[in-house]
Amino acid sequence: MKKADIDKILKKHDYKKSSLISILQDIQEVNRWLPPEILKQVSEKMNIPLIDVYSLTTFYKSFYLKPRGKHIITVCSGTACHVRGGPRILNEIKSQLNIDVDETTPDKNFSLETVRCLGACALGPLMVVDKKYYGQMNPKKVVSTIKKFSKKK
Numbered sequence: 179m180k181k182a183d184i185d186k187i188l189k190k191h192d193y194k195k196s197s198l199i200s201i202l203q204d205i206q207e208v209n210r211w212l213p214p215e216i217l218k219q220v221s222e223k224m225n226i227p228l229i230d231v232y233s234l235t236t237f238y239k240s241f242y243l244k245p246r247g248k249h250i251i252t253v254c255s256g257t258a259c260h261v262r263g264g265p266r267i268l269n270e271i272k273s274q275l276n277i278d279v280d281e282t283t284p285d286k287n288f289s290l291e292t293v294r295c296l297g298a299c300a301l302g303p304l305m306v307v308d309k310k311y312y313g314q315m316n317p318k319k320v321v322s323t324i325k326k327f328s329k330k331k
């Protein structure tokens with residue numbers, strides 16, 4: 179993300195300290211995560227101590243301080259999905275992408291995450307890619323879904 183793009187977001191929010199959360203959300207929306215150099219720029223431009231910016235980003239779970247891939251795969255680890263084969267789905271994804279949970283592929287195309295329950299237990303086992311739900315998953319469907327998103331670079 180270019181410095182000019184960050185400036186644009188800061189300007190949009192009038193550099194208001196009370197808008198820091200919204201500013202960081204807007205930056206993350208574009209950049210997918212918040213690298214140290216961006217947090218430093220925000221801190222300097224807004225005249226907020228860097229430690230305060232970090233405190234906020236670590237307090238809210240919705241901020242990501244580690245690189246995230248272009249496509250986010252979320253696997254439900256809730257009970258209903260678990261008993262219907264969730265662990266098999268997760269293992270298949272791990273082996274297809276060769277990464278663990280909370281990791282990103284070296285080409286930055288995929289990140290893998292888990293969540294407790296996605297609220298659609300009847301569809302389990304469930305995985306979500308870029309906010310789209312894929313229900314009644316099996317290892318074969320995992321392979322084809324990942325293939326589909328591998329093409330979408």
Ligand code: FES
Pocket residue numbers: 254255256257258259260294295296297298299300302304
């Ligand atoms: S347990 Fe997976 S959606 Fe509820």
